[in-house]
Amino acid sequence: MxxxxxxxxxxxxxxxxxxxxxxxxxxxxxxxxxxxxxxxxxxxxxxxxxxxxxxxxxxxxxxxxxxxxxxxxxxxxxxxxxxxxxxxxxxxxxxxxxxxxxxxxxxxxxxxxxxxxxxxxxxxxxxxxxxxxxxxxxxxxxxxxxxxxxxxxxxxxxxxxxxxxxxxxxxxxxxxxxxxxxxxxxxxxxxxxxxxxxxxxxxxxxxxxxxxxxxxxxxxxxxxxxxxxxxxxxxxxxxxxxxxxxxxxxxLLSRLQHSPKVARGPKAVAAGDVTLRNVRKSDASALRAAEIDVDPEVVLAIEVDGTLVGRTWLRLINALSAEFGLSTDSSPPAVENAAADLMVEYAFEVGCERIWVPVVVGDVRLRNLVKHLGMAHEGTLTQYREVSGVRKDHELWAFTRTRYSNRSAPDSHSR
Missing domain, CATH: 3.40.630.30 (Gcn5-related N-acetyltransferase (GNAT))
Structure with a gap:
């Protein structure tokens, strides 16, 4: 059926x-x-x-x-x-x-x-x-x-x-x-x-x-x-x-909370300075290369030296928990790692207690990203989410504010 x-x-x-x-x-x-x-x-x-x-x-x-x-x-x-x-x-x-x-x-x-x-x-x-x-x-x-x-x-x-x-x-x-x-x-x-x-x-x-x-x-x-x-x-x-x-x-309160003025970074990597900002209407055409099939509650644009390269988001925000995601136009891992660091810092600062990511089994790029963040592998969820019309198994990775606060400082610096 x-x-x-x-x-x-x-x-x-x-x-x-x-x-x-x-x-x-x-x-x-x-x-x-x-x-x-x-x-x-x-x-x-x-x-x-x-x-x-x-x-x-x-x-x-x-x-x-x-x-x-x-x-x-x-x-x-x-x-x-x-x-x-x-x-x-x-x-x-x-x-x-x-x-x-x-x-x-x-x-x-x-x-x-x-x-x-x-x-x-x-x-x-x-x-x-x-x-x-x-x-x-x-x-x-x-x-x-x-x-x-x-x-x-x-x-x-x-x-x-x-x-x-x-x-x-x-x-x-x-x-x-x-x-x-x-x-x-x-x-x-x-x-x-x-x-x-x-x-x-x-x-x-x-x-x-x-x-x-x-x-x-x-x-x-x-x-x-x-x-x-x-x-x-x-x-x-x-x-x-x-x-x-x-x-x-x-x-009304929810709408106000979900549309703050945000500017995060810069965070220096080899490719340049990575920053996050609110998404603008003018970003639409540039972001087509980083299309996502979800509807996030909070979305931020990723820039490298002022050039838009992708977006990062929080979604399914509930009980101080949120799912994290990120998509770029084939940016190098260092850029994605820096953007992820900035978004996670922001999420915990505004009140999240737990951030999680479902990683399709076999997705090496996203798996490396969550490992960079210091997330823990909590299990593998059978047929958890549909991807391109097929339900696939997902690894569940997550960390809490406590785990994040206790992790080692990232190698790259933020100013």
């Missing part, structure tokens, strides 16, 4: 609704969109299970209880609906025997591509007996069968034994260990990267295998429900207005 085009995939994502019911160990599992009325149950479970969830939840300036207010749930629902509409995520809550018991989702770092990340959390009292395994399997079947994805990934904290075990039992392969990948529980933590391919699909599908492979379990605790429901219509309207206002302000 061929993968859907980007626009077709976005449309499919926006139309996804309920999955299930599927039954495992006499428990009915349904995946459905989140609703405002889930607020009380979500809040009760997250507060009760704090010790299990907080170490792996995104770091927040808010106290745990404030993070799980009714207003926060309404804001979450609004954000997830918006993200689904544009093809960023397929969000679900997990109902067990008709009661809210957790959340799961497929999320796209790059909208419209055939690779997505799976995430899941469950009520600790509902997690036994294969419920979590089945919910994840239902999501993977959706990814491969309905959305026609090529790859499903997952990222789990290296100290999160339960999540790593869940990835293994689903059939995922551990392909990389990423240093300081995500800011969770108050600090940046090391995470494992897992991959599942469409070709890995078992006969009958992942959900069928999950149900068939689960051993009979002792009766699990009933999922508790709270009598109080969701917020009033008035409260939802008030939260919605506040959310939309903050979203507009955030969009």
């Amino acid at each position: 061929a993968s859907a085009t980007g626009s077709e995939l976005i449309q499919l994502i926006s139309q996804v609704t309920d999955l299930g019911p599927q039954v495992v160990n006499d428990r009915s599992v349904v995946l459905r969109p989140p609703t405002f009325s889930d607020a009380a149950q979500w809040r009760r479970i997250r507060l009760r299970d704090r010790e299990f969830n907080e170490p792996y939840a995104p770091t927040s300036p808010l106290e745990w209880e404030a993070q799980h207010s009714v207003e926060e749930w309404v804001r979450r629902c609004l954000a997830l609906r918006k993200a689904q509409k544009v093809g960023r995520t397929v969000p679900f809550v997990i109902d067990v025997d008709g009661k809210f018991a957790g959340e799961c989702a497929l999320t796209w770092t790059e909208i419209g591509t055939s690779i997505a990340e799976l995430s899941i959390w469950l009520d600790a009292r509902a997690a036994r007996g294969g419920v979590g395994k089945l919910a994840a399997a239902m999501l993977v079947d959706l990814a491969f069968d309905e959305l026609q994805l090529a790859v499903v990934t997952a990222a789990t904290g290296t100290d999160n034994v339960a999540a790593s075990h869940g990835s293994e039992t689903l059939g995922m392969r551990h392909e990389a260990t990423m240093e300081e990948f995500f800011d969770a529980g108050g600090k940046r933590k090391q995470y494992n990267f897992w991959t599942l391919l469409r070709a890995d699909k078992p006969t009958g599908g992942f959900a069928y295998r999950a149900i068939s492979s689960v051993r009979p379990a002792a009766p699990a605790d009933a999922v508790e429900a709270e009598s109080a429901g969701g917020p009033s219509a008035f409260a939802v309207a008030r939260y919605t207005a506040k959310f939309n206002c903050e979203l507009a302000l955030h969009g």
Whole structure:
């Protein structure tokens, strides 16, 4: 089965609704969109299970209880609906025997591509007996069968034994260990990267295998429900207005942050002085020789003695992490190395905590560049990205602000 085009995939994502019911160990599992009325149950479970969830939840300036207010749930629902509409995520809550018991989702770092990340959390009292395994399997079947994805990934904290075990039992392969990948529980933590391919699909599908492979379990605790429901219509309207206002302000702030005046360098090499500056409209024709097939959030032009030779960029900027890239018109390695040094210095100065590069296996030029930067090889990702119409394996190279600060000073000098 061929993968859907980007626009077709976005449309499919926006139309996804309920999955299930599927039954495992006499428990009915349904995946459905989140609703405002889930607020009380979500809040009760997250507060009760704090010790299990907080170490792996995104770091927040808010106290745990404030993070799980009714207003926060309404804001979450609004954000997830918006993200689904544009093809960023397929969000679900997990109902067990008709009661809210957790959340799961497929999320796209790059909208419209055939690779997505799976995430899941469950009520600790509902997690036994294969419920979590089945919910994840239902999501993977959706990814491969309905959305026609090529790859499903997952990222789990290296100290999160339960999540790593869940990835293994689903059939995922551990392909990389990423240093300081995500800011969770108050600090940046090391995470494992897992991959599942469409070709890995078992006969009958992942959900069928999950149900068939689960051993009979002792009766699990009933999922508790709270009598109080969701917020009033008035409260939802008030939260919605506040959310939309903050979203507009955030969009303006984002545009301002992504268009600063930048001038970096010069950095002296044999070919001349290497500098970086903002890209201009007049650069378009000169940059055709350095065409790139990505849409970066931050792009800087590379000059040698005032002559434009290429560009360097940061993209997929998320949670203080960014992918680095560079393209020139056949400039010598020393020029590319100098430009890379300047861009990385800039990225860390403006607040990045982790910079990473996916290198196509066999790309000697880019591999030498990331080694020059002092990046560490974290693993090899199977069929990670499409290149010229073919999905190829990529080596994952990265370093953090800490590793960068501790590396030896580069040989060439910057003034």
